[in-house]
Amino acid sequence: MHRLMIADSSDVVRKVGKRILSGLNFLVLEASSSLEALVRCEADLPNILIVDSTMDGALDLIANIRNLPQGKTVRIFYCVVEADLKKMMMGKRAGADDFLLKPFDRKILTTVFANLSIAA
Structure with missing residues (x-):
């Protein structure tokens, strides 16, 4: 079973x-x-991390995770409210692998994460 962490102030x-x-x-x-x-x-490092872009220190969190032993193996999703290219590039530079648009719902999460859950 894959371990997934949601880091969001909400x-x-x-x-x-x-x-x-x-x-x-x-x-x-x-x-x-x-x-x-x-x-x-x-x-205890998760396999997948979802980080909300509006949370204080979100970019630092991503960079710090990447610097942990085994931190490069974590699949990091940077969660943005809109497709803001500047914000997305900042997330990518910090080490995010992919992006999620908020607000997300069951359909979005199932589409994005179903294949990752099967691979577990």
Whole structure:
């Protein structure tokens, strides 16, 4: 079972994401801040990390994860509100692998993550 962490300051986003992704057989962890996410990742690195771009320290979190031992193996999704090329490039430079557009729903998460769950 793949471990997936949702790092987002919104309780609602984390709760909805967890419900949907748990249904796809992910073990879903939550973090409400960049610092909490980093501490949890230092203790036990997830396979996949979803990072909200509006969270304080989001880009630093991505860069810090990449610098951890085995940090390059984590698939990081940078979650943006709109297709903002500048923000997306900043995420890519920090080390994000891919992007998610918010608000996401069951269809989006299932489309993006179903294949990753099967590969587990």
